[in-house]
Amino acid sequence: MASKDPEYLAELMAHEAYPGHMLQQTTLKAGSLSDYRKIAHFPTYIEGWAQYAESHAIGSVDANTSLKRLHQVRLQISIALAFRLDLGVHYQGWGLPEVSDYVAAFDPARVKEQPDIAENLFKTVTVMPLEYAPYALGAHEMEQLRADYEAQMGPAYSLRQFHEEVLTLGPAPYSLLRDWMGLPAQDAAESLEEAA
Numbered sequence: 001m002a003s004k005d006p007e008y009l010a011e012l013m014a015h016e017a018y019p020g021h022m023l024q025q026t027t028l029k030a031g032s033l034s035d036y037r038k039i040a041h042f043p044t045y046i047e048g049w050a051q052y053a054e055s056h057a058i059g060s061v062d063a064n065t066s067l068k069r070l071h072q073v074r075l076q077i078s079i080a081l082a083f084r085l086d087l088g089v090h091y092q093g094w095g096l097p098e099v100s101d102y103v104a105a106f107d108p109a110r111v112k113e114q115p116d117i118a119e120n121l122f123k124t125v126t127v128m129p130l131e132y133a134p135y136a137l138g139a140h141e142m143e144q145l146r147a148d149y150e151a152q153m154g155p156a157y158s159l160r161q162f163h164e165e166v167l168t169l170g171p172a173p174y175s176l177l178r179d180w181m182g183l184p185a186q187d188a189a190e191s192l193e194e195a196a
Helices: 006-016 021-030 035-039 043-060 065-092 096-106 108-113 117-127 133-156 159-169 174-180 188-195
Strands: none
Touching (some): 006 021, 006 043, 021 159, 043 133, 043 174, 065 117, 065 133, 096 108, 133 174
8 A cells, every 4th residue: 555555545544643532532542531531532622633734744745845735735625525525415415416426525635536427436435424524624623622712822832732731631622622722702693604
């Protein structure tokens, strides 16, 4: 796989290993949280951290800044597209024709590269409803958490400190993380407007 698609392998490693789930779980298991908190499952936090880590891992690569940013945006768009299709299928009654039309209008370049992408996404969202929700919503929440934390800390802001604090607090709803980090609650409608 590494020789066929090195980009995918790098993304997979960043998401599943370091700085993604493996770092997340290592920090959690070595921490002082209760056993319940160590096994409680909060998928939006868990996948949100891994998507965030995957997206930002590209920043450490020795490459052109614009290319790195383009790669980050592509990752964000990919997960947002899958989540949007999921909502279309399960809440608007879309079938394969509507999914194909949406994908063709949204990302015609990808359709040229992968002619069966709409069909593959349709199969996934049909078989696994809301599979993409924790990834898309969690990544958005993590980015917002980071921005709000940075704004609150001002000149004392440290990316490392933010990461350590988020990982040490462990899995929880983002509303609790915000409270524990001393950040103001985020209005749900405001959050959705920012995501759109």
